[in-house]
Amino acid sequence: MVSPKSSKSSAAPPLLAGFGLTKSFGDFTANRDIDFTIYPGELHALLGENGAGKSTFVKMIYGLLQPDSGYFEWQGKPIHFSNPQEARAAGIGMVFQHFSLFEAMSIVENIALALPPEFSKEGLPELIEKKSAEYGIPLRPHSLVADLSVGEQQRVEIMRCLLQDPALLIMDEPTSVLTPQETQQLFDVLGKLAKQGCAVLFISHKLEEIKQLTSRATILRGGEKIAEVDTQTKSAKQLAELMVGVKIAAIKPPVAQKKAPAIMTVSGLSRPADGPFDTALCDINLTAHAGEVLGIAGIAGNGQSELMDALTGEWRGAQAGIFQKGTEDISRMNPAERRLNGLAFVPEERNGHAAVPSMRLSENALLTSFERAGAVRMGVVNQSYATQFADRISAMFDVRRPEADPQASSLSGGNLQKFVVGREIAKEPEILIVSQPTWGVDVGAAQFIRKAMIELAAGGASVIVISQDLEEIFAISHKIAVLHEGRLSKAYPAAEMNPQNIGLLMGGIPIDKDSKTTPPKPKKKRKRVAS
Amino acid sequence: MFDELLLTVLLTSVPLILAATGELVVERSGVLNLGVEGMMLMGAVAAFGAASLSGSPYIGIVSGGLAGMAVAAVFALFVLGLATNQVATGLALTIFGTGLSGLIGAPLVGQAIDGLPSMTLPLLSDIPLIGAFFKLDIMAYLSILIVALTSLFLMRSRAGLILRSVGINHDSAHALGYNVLQVRFFAILFGGFMAGLGGAYLPLVLTPHWAEGMTAGRGWIALALVVFASWQPWRVTIGAVLFGGVTIMQLAGQARGWTIPAQFLSMMPYLATIVVLVTISGRGRNVFGAPAHLGKRFFMTR
Numbered sequence: 001m002v003s004p005k006s007s008k009s010s011a012a013p014p015l016l017a018g019f020g021l022t023k024s025f026g027d028f029t030a031n032r033d034i035d036f037t038i039y040p041g042e043l044h045a046l047l048g049e050n051g052a053g054k055s056t057f058v059k060m061i062y063g064l065l066q067p068d069s070g071y072f073e074w075q076g077k078p079i080h081f082s083n084p085q086e087a088r089a090a091g092i093g094m095v096f097q098h099f100s101l102f103e104a105m106s107i108v109e110n111i112a113l114a115l116p117p118e119f120s121k122e123g124l125p126e127l128i129e130k131k132s133a134e135y136g137i138p139l140r141p142h143s144l145v146a147d148l149s150v151g152e153q154q155r156v157e158i159m160r161c162l163l164q165d166p167a168l169l170i171m172d173e174p175t176s177v178l179t180p181q182e183t184q185q186l187f188d189v190l191g192k193l194a195k196q197g198c199a200v201l202f203i204s205h206k207l208e209e210i211k212q213l214t215s216r217a218t219i220l221r222g223g224e225k226i227a228e229v230d231t232q233t234k235s236a237k238q239l240a241e242l243m244v245g246v247k248i249a250a251i252k253p254p255v256a257q258k259k260a261p262a263i264m265t266v267s268g269l270s271r272p273a274d275g276p277f278d279t280a281l282c283d284i285n286l287t288a289h290a291g292e293v294l295g296i297a298g299i300a301g302n303g304q305s306e307l308m309d310a311l312t313g314e315w316r317g318a319q320a321g322i323f324q325k326g327t328e329d330i331s332r333m334n335p336a337e338r339r340l341n342g343l344a345f346v347p348e349e350r351n352g353h354a355a356v357p358s359m360r361l362s363e364n365a366l367l368t369s370f371e372r373a374g375a376v377r378m379g380v381v382n383q384s385y386a387t388q389f390a391d392r393i394s395a396m397f398d399v400r401r402p403e404a405d406p407q408a409s410s411l412s413g414g415n416l417q418k419f420v421v422g423r424e425i426a427k428e429p430e431i432l433i434v435s436q437p438t439w440g441v442d443v444g445a446a447q448f449i450r451k452a453m454i455e456l457a458a459g460g461a462s463v464i465v466i467s468q469d470l471e472e473i474f475a476i477s478h479k480i481a482v483l484h485e486g487r488l489s490k491a492y493p494a495a496e497m498n499p500q501n502i503g504l505l506m507g508g509i510p511i512d513k514d515s516k517t518t519p520p521k522p523k524k525k526r527k528r529v530a531s
Numbered sequence: 532m533f534d535e536l537l538l539t540v541l542l543t544s545v546p547l548i549l550a551a552t553g554e555l556v557v558e559r560s561g562v563l564n565l566g567v568e569g570m571m572l573m574g575a576v577a578a579f580g581a582a583s584l585s586g587s588p589y590i591g592i593v594s595g596g597l598a599g600m601a602v603a604a605v606f607a608l609f610v611l612g613l614a615t616n617q618v619a620t621g622l623a624l625t626i627f628g629t630g631l632s633g634l635i636g637a638p639l640v641g642q643a644i645d646g647l648p649s650m651t652l653p654l655l656s657d658i659p660l661i662g663a664f665f666k667l668d669i670m671a672y673l674s675i676l677i678v679a680l681t682s683l684f685l686m687r688s689r690a691g692l693i694l695r696s697v698g699i700n701h702d703s704a705h706a707l708g709y710n711v712l713q714v715r716f717f718a719i720l721f722g723g724f725m726a727g728l729g730g731a732y733l734p735l736v737l738t739p740h741w742a743e744g745m746t747a748g749r750g751w752i753a754l755a756l757v758v759f760a761s762w763q764p765w766r767v768t769i770g771a772v773l774f775g776g777v778t779i780m781q782l783a784g785q786a787r788g789w790t791i792p793a794q795f796l797s798m799m800p801y802l803a804t805i806v807v808l809v810t811i812s813g814r815g816r817n818v819f820g821a822p823a824h825l826g827k828r829f830f831m832t833r
Binding site: 063064083084085088096099100101102103104105109112113114117 | 689692693695696699700702703704706707708709820822823
């Protein structure tokens with residue numbers, strides 16, 4: 001059934017074609033009148049911002065959602081998938097952005113769940129070993145998924161699909177959690193698949209990757225198809241403009257300061273792991289300078305949340321040597337005391353950690369700002385002050401609200417993130433510590449937040465950004481350090497760094513042989529690195 | 532003497548095994564049904580009524596199971612169909628079952644029935660010390676078989692794998708195309724049937740008459756037992772004998788005039804459960820822990 005050649009001439013029949021596909025949720029139209037084609041063996045990108053309708057569209061292909069109008073043709077014949085099993089039976093596999101794996105189960109069990117019952121459980125482990133070795137992504141069938149690194153978990157997801165010899169593989173933002181090296185391995189596998197005639201639909205908003213991997217792209221914006229382009233002839237900038245719709249003003253990469261005074265130093269911070277799935281921090285040393293953004297790169301699960309907790313004071317321990325302005329030991333202070341000392345924090349999870357979803361914006365604004373003059377009088381909250389304060393933050397940071405003082409949960413991710421970052425910046429902190437500032441935020445809001453952080457640093461504050469997004473790290477940092485298995489590399493000037501050597505540090509390989517400052521040593525933890 | 536005591540302990544543990552095994556399957560599918568006590572009472576009154584009318588304790592067994600299943604279906608309608616809060620709905624089910632069983636059972640008070648005959652196995656029952664294990668009745672033997680089958684179902688069968696996956700992460704299971712609500716519906720029905728059987732055992736074997744609220748908290752012990760067993764079927768039997776033993780000690784202690792207060796002994800099952808919970812959570816998340824999506828509501832629209 002699958003044509004052996006990856007021909008894209010108009011003569012070859014498309015593997016999958018969609019016509020006039022529309023899907024609404026209530027008043028909201030997620031997809032409007034989308035036409036789409038993909039050919040056998042084609043590496044096709046689906047490009048769009050968060051909220052552009054990419055996920056809705058692929059869920060319709062995969063049978064998780066049914067179109068309100070429009071239809072699909074599979075290998076030239078009209079087809080309707082009422083559930084994913086039917087789509088899988090036809091030859092469509094999908095790897096989700098947020099993995100649909102069951103952590104407390106083994107690899108075999110996870111894979112068996114995605115396969116039709118014909119695959120007997122007895123022969124399955126051998127089959128998994130054989131097939132995974134074939135594609136160069138070795139898996140141990142009886143390992144528990146919870147013990148795997150994110151990259152390995154993704155391999156399990158891919159293997160689930162490959163065992164059914166799919167004709168079309170859908171990958172939903174697969175590289176957002178991978179190191180550059182792991183990404184390259186993934187691209188090799190996808191290339192192999194395409195050569196065998198399997199079409200790959202690759203969803204992403206990372207333009208360089210799309211140019212590297214795919215030949216054609218369908219671009220969605222606001223639920224509509226904007227263009228279908230040849231990714232090889234368009235530049236990354238052109239693609240970005242098609243995706244976002246307005247000309248993007250690039251952020252000016254900050255220039256490193258000459259001699260900036262150190263505002264905060266962390267020396268010899270160690271923290272034991274709380275449980276088998278947490279990471280221990282080991283001898284973390286860092287210095288935050290006035291007027292500088294320090295970017296901390298690294299893949300999720302290498303100690304980011306543990307480091308963030310230690311810096312904010314949510315975790316305090318005897319071995320946390322955190323000093324402010326060189327002398328004052330703030331290791332023992334709780335988050336509120338640290339805030340009073342001029343620190344400000346934006347934790348990763350905006351719903352429930354940075355903000356209380358069921359509280360109004362004015363209440364959320366006050367939660368970290370009670371000390372502001374006029375906010376509280378004789379123990380009573382000054383509501384009109386709080387409302388004005390929230391309004392001011394919203395105006396300064398372009399927070400779009402559905403009503404005057406809405407609940408935090410009614411804001412979109414980007415707007416709520418702008419609000420919590422704005423709330424902390426409005427305190428004019430000496431030190432701002434932010435974790436994943438633009439995770440799951442649309443491009444416009446991300447630009448805004450990054451610019452605000454750079455401006456804060458330009459005004460003399462020190463900003464520490466913990467992020468998995470390398471583009472972001474490069475866009476805003478003066479200095480870059482990498483977190484790997486709970487150890488922090490030394491901070492390199494951003495100009496000396498490139499994706500290759502960051503990738504090496506992320507994988508735990510030291511890049512400077514001569515210097516012995518703090519090379520990340522090979523770890524003794526149970527988590528295995530991708531081989 | 533010991534033989535007799537062991538027999539009483541084993542008999543006391545049977546309803547706990549039945550109800551807890553049912554609830555274990557329900558919880559493995561991600562649903563917390565706190566209505567076990569109510570379902571057991573409905574099973575008890577239905578079993579007693581049917582046995583009294585028909586004269587056959589076997590018809591009583593089946594009626595008890597079906598009655599438990601019927602009230603469980605009401606619970607399923609609320610928590611699955613209407614996505615109500617599982618804790619509140621389960622508590623309501625217990626209150627509902629207690630009240631309704633009392634109403635239905637009012638005319639049955641004071642009546643007597645022929646209980647389930649015991650099936651003493653020749654030779655085996657003469658073994659000293661453990662002979663009591665072979666002086667039980669059909670339901671007791673069946674309960675062990677059910678535990679074995681449940682264990683096989685959960686750990687070896689494809690359907691069991693799907694049921695466990697729904698309890699661990701219903702969104703992922705849905706994304707793979709499994710019908711989360713259907714799986715949970717059948718799990719809840721099974722749990723109701725088993726709780727009904729457990730309830731039926733009380734008037735059919737333990738005390739051959741009906742009394743309002745005769746389960747006397749056994750439904751709650753069964754719930755604690757599931758946690759105590761850390762969601763593993765075989766551990767339910769061990770726990771049930773242990774908890775049954777405590778219950779009997781309580782009675783035996785009163786008869787012998789021990790100085791340990793009865794309240795202290797009735798507290799033991801819950802204390803043991805807390806100890807087990809603390810031990811489990813101290814080791815962090817693990818495979819033997821609670822199903823990750825236990826008690827969470829599932830919405831299909833995502």
